[in-house]
Amino acid sequence: MFEDDLPELSTADLLESAADCRALANRADARLLEVALEYADRYHPTAHPDRAHRLARRSGDGRERAVVLGGDGCPEILEFAVAEFGVILGISPQVASGYLGHALALRHRFPFTWARLLAGDATPWKARRIVDDCAKLSAEAAAYVDRRVAPLIDSITPYRLEKIVKAAKMHAGPDLARAEAAEKACERGVFVGQSNEHGTRTMYIKAAAGAVIRNKATLDAIADALQVFGDTRGVQARRAEAVGIIADPRFTQELLDQARSQGLATPASHNPAPDSGCSGDVASDLASAGEARDRGCLNDSAGRSASAGPVGPATPSGSRWGDDDLLDDAVDSSDEPCPDEDGEPLNAAAQRALRAQLARIKHDAYTNPSLDNPSTGAGSGRARVRPGQTEIYVHLTDHTLATGTGVLRAEGLGPMLAHQLTELVGHGPYTVKPIIDLNDAVSVDAYEIPDRIRERVKLTHPVELFPYGTQETRRAMDLDHLRPYDPLGPPGQTATSNLAPLGRFAHRVKTHAPGWAVRRIDHLTLEWTTPHGVRFHVDPTGTHRIRPDD
Structure with missing residues (x-):
């Protein structure tokens, strides 16, 4: 398939090889979209009457629902089918849902673009971006955009294509365009981004x-x-x-x-x-x-x-x-x-x-009695107010702790150099909590999970334990009893060894999706089995597919 003697190729042939590789990748991407469509068709509610009659009837019900992915005009698909498609591709359920939606939208809402894609005249990733940008349009408006942009996808630059798509959307759905413009004008908020490798955040x-x-x-x-x-x-x-x-x-x-x-x-x-x-x-x-x-x-x-x-x-x-x-x-x-x-x-x-100067000033701020009662200039005897507290979980080795050099990991921020911890903590005051030994098994008899157990599970499993899950473990996340809690069962059922952090969708899949199974391999590893018998091990190092001969 590929030449093994690249150093022997002329520059012209090398460039042609690069073009061939890109064309091959585009054909593979188009084929994967076709596979996604066939998979979605097999999980239309009418194809599974045994599951269709058990679908959730009201919002908030944890059972499976029939959902429309891709926008107006696309057929329904059984919601939990998304999970297995995602884990086989090595992507999260959210990404898998978007991918299946793109495939359905191309076939049902953008037929001209879909035809050009199958003929090799439209790059798949550009086609997917178009349908994603038009997800809120009605089927009629999407068809208008499709007719306008399909012939241009691979003949103009992505920047120009974006402008044409935007203009076509405005022509096709002026009411939606006005509503989106009004929404943007009123949009307010404070948005915090991810930390970068230098310890800064936006x-x-x-x-x-x-x-x-x-x-x-x-x-x-x-x-x-x-x-x-x-x-x-x-x-x-x-x-x-x-x-x-x-x-x-x-x-x-x-x-x-x-x-x-x-x-x-x-x-x-x-x-x-x-x-x-x-x-x-x-x-x-x-x-x-x-x-x-x-x-x-x-x-x-x-x-x-x-x-x-x-x-x-x-x-x-x-x-x-x-x-x-x-x-x-x-x-x-x-x-x-x-x-x-x-x-x-x-x-x-x-x-x-x-x-040192700033630390002294901050100390003065909380020892200066005049700040307790500015109107009199004298202290009122009230307890001094402290600034709001923030918990920071830092993972580091004993060597880094002793020497002050090396690399550490701050949860929610990522890896940092040891000297950056001073900047992160600030000028104090601060409290260092005792180190938690995660090897200790802790349990209670009640179904409710106390904070001390929730904290240990969070530290042991910083990310949800569903295959290719992306949600970081947080205080509000579901902690699932791997062995269902039995009110008449033995004591200690709510234990660090029987709890796993799962996002809401993953928790619903584990509880309600037919064919899924999960069991604990050891105190760090879960084994998930999909409805078609594919096994995955999920541990702190990530998700690993287990082949039949392993």
Whole structure:
């Protein structure tokens, strides 16, 4: 199938080989969509009357339902069939559901695009993006988009294709377009993204203009205060530092008060006021320049799209049409803001001095009696208020703990260098909880799961134990009794050895889906068997398919 003598090929032949590989991959992708359609047809409710009469009749019922994947005009499919299709492909149930929906939408809502795909004239991943973008359209509107874009899929760039799809959607469904525009205009929220390998995380805030302006003014005031205490970094770095400080109101107030007492006359100097010695026009220009700099940073990265949502990245997501999934990792689509143009980085000694200064100020914030009763300037005898507490689970070796060097893992953040833990914890106060020995078996007699057992299960299994599950174990996640709880059974049934974290869909599959079976192999491993007898072992290292000869 593939040449083994690539070094012997001429450059022209090597390029042709690359084109052949891509064409072969496209044919395989098209074939997989055909397989998905055949599978979906076999799990239409009419094909399984024995399961159809047991379908859930009301919302909230854990039993199987008949669902429509792909949008208006697509046939129904039995919901739990998605699970086995996903695990065989090595993808989560959510991704499998989307894939089956794309296949059904191509056949039933985009017949012209589907025909070109089968003929090899349309790249499958582009066709799937089109149907995904049009998922909310009616069947008639989707057919209009199909006629407009089908001949163009592989003849123009993805960027141009995206614009044409957007225009066709507006023509086909003007009411939906207006509703989506109104929804975006009213969309507000605070969206937190994933941590990167450098220990930083993004936050995207979409709120009322006045609230954003006031928040920015406070961040700028804290940034100026940091400069007073020796922080020589640029304003963007100091604003980022301010995000951690503003979370503690008393610390913020004390920092600003001490900065003012050391000569900070005005709270912020980034946007000079008209009476600051400049003429009105010049001051206005300077203020506009400050805002333009902020807009420039956003436009270079986060501003590639005007949309964001709780299930997307923290910064507004860029175009999904830049390239196919195979090349996504190679495309330069960094969401990093532009670097500071002013300021100097802090050396190690300056960093230590600044940290010590900030720790002292924070200590003052909670020992200064005047803050207990600002109106009298004297303490009222009330207990000192502490900032909100945050639990951080850190996994590290004894060597890292002893030396302060190496790599550790913070839950929800990922791997970090040991020295970054100081930045993560902040300036205190903090409490170090005793290490939990996860080898100890803990149980109770009641069906309800106490927090101490829930915490141990979470630490043992940080991700749900369904094959290729993606949900991180959290406090609200279902902890399933692998051996069903029997009120008349022996004591200790609710035990760390009999509980497994499962997302809601996985829990429903385990409880209600016909043909699925699960058993515990050891204290870390579950064995799942699908309705067609395929076995998977799920443990902290991931999901592993067990072949019959293993």
